Amino acid sequence: MSLLEIEDLRVTFSTRHGVVTALDGVSLSLEAGETLAVVGESGCGKSITALSTMGLIPMPPGRIAGGAIRLAGEDLTRASDARLRAMRGAEIAMIFQEPMTSLNPVFTVGHQIAEAILLHQTVSRDQAWRDAVALLDRVGIPSPDARARDYPHQLSGGMRQRVMIAMAVSCRPKVLIADEPTTALDVTVQAQIFDLLNEIQHDFGAAVLLITHDMGAVSEMADRVAVMYAGRVIETGQADDVLDHSRHPYTQGLIDCIPSVDHGGALREIPGVVPPLHLLGAGCAFAERCDHARDQCRSAKPGLRETGGHLAACHGAAEGWL
């Protein structure tokens, strides 16, 4: 049994265009201590996957229409609100994309970390504060005693993300979800944050679900990777295997987009955009943007199938004409 198992998860949203399917049968699994990267463009469903796991999808308009999210065997989609609150922050914690806006501006950072501790552990306020200071020290914040009394606006973006990480690991969660933790930071700080995440994972033994659109981050951090497109997992396997021998044209496109000094010249991109979810047809969602698409691709959705050592959802890869 995996630590975290997402099985055939379907999440829908009621919108002006009717009910759209944001996640269409997503299955992922995460073993204790490993890092799984979920990769894709904006709108592919990776953040929705993370928020569903936390039980933080606003309902309505969102709805879990099917499937299961199992944490150590317990189905979270059937758990009570009280059980979800007890789980959040304690067993699964999350680091968000925007450190600038993810901390409450009217409380000190020490207070915000101590609050997370007090919510899940029976310790005194003083002890929680001391733990918060120790955590700030652990995530590499200089003079943590003084910084704990600072408000978020007094810290830089990188510092704030370190605070978020300290808060997330404060109760030693089994699963740490990092939703594009470095997107809003500049490049040198990005590297520091990834290093810190690696260390923290090593120290605390948490499994990490890393949500990103950055293939560079995947190669640096991940044991395994799942590539998502339009609400479905379209390729998944060991990270180096998928990166070196990707079978799905979309994954290949993402890898070609990694800027490299060898390429020279212009940055590459995948032509076109992710189709709006309410306009998805019967075929492969990527067909419109795919150079290799055939009639079959426009009429039938490909399922995940074993091709060359890992799973890919592509007719061409499965039938060998790609």
Next chain:
Amino acid sequence: MSGFLTRRILYGLMLMLGVVVLNFLLIRLAPGDPAVVIAGEMGGATEEMLESIREEYGLNEPVLVQLGIYLGNVIRGDLGESFFFNQPVAGLIAQRIGPTILLVITAQLLSILLGVFLGVLAARKPGGLMSAFVSVFATIGYAVPVFWTGIMLIILFASVFPIFPVEGMASVKLRDAPWYVQWADIAHHLILPAFTLAIIYLAQYARLSRASMLEVLGSDYIRTARAKGAAERTVLFRHALRNAALPILTVAGLQFGNLISGALLVETVFNWPGMGRLAFDSILRRDYPTIMGVLFFASAMVVVANILTDLSYRLADPRLRGRT
């Protein structure tokens, strides 16, 4: 911080000076001659008697000279003597400012606490029944004039459900009762006028805090609070409300002046023995020193309220601390 406070108090004093000068000139622009009113109280008068009244009250001097004399007196703490009551204005106001402050502060607290509470409840489910109720209630509360609400409440509680006193501030028969009985009696008398005065502002605060809360509840740090496992009540009242409070404080500070002018009407309707009643009477009698004195204290209350608002900003939002 203390530099900020000193500066705000200095601004406040300058503002008061401007208010006194403007009030003085505006009242003298209004038609009507106090000498005629005073003479009228005495049962009519000849032109010579009017002239001697003007002489006695200093009304013959040019307006600017009168202003100079008045300002000099005010700076020495002398607000003059009422034409009508023949008593020092300061004493008249001292007798009446307590009930007005009691009424205004109670109405302000009632409207903020109740309004914000309703607004927060409404923001929890923006499409829900509570939300619709707050919107409708806010529109009605905003549209209905305060004297009409007062009269309706008097009718309701004087004849239909006679549970609240509808007139005055204390019962004569309890004059010799112990202090706590008298206080309870005053509180009992306070309910209707305070609620009447509060209702407009209550509706505004409900609508404002609903909007402000909805905006805050969509922000990233609220998601963070939920991701920590905080209970919904904690998220609403601790994480969100502190952030949603700033616009509410701003409006509360601005509305304080309106609240005082509203108190004038409410005091008249409920016969509440405050400054409003005094202002009303002295305007009708062209009792210049009393009008000026009432306006002086009313504007002082507004200036103090604004300084307190600025201070409470800094308590509510740490990003504003350290700025001057």
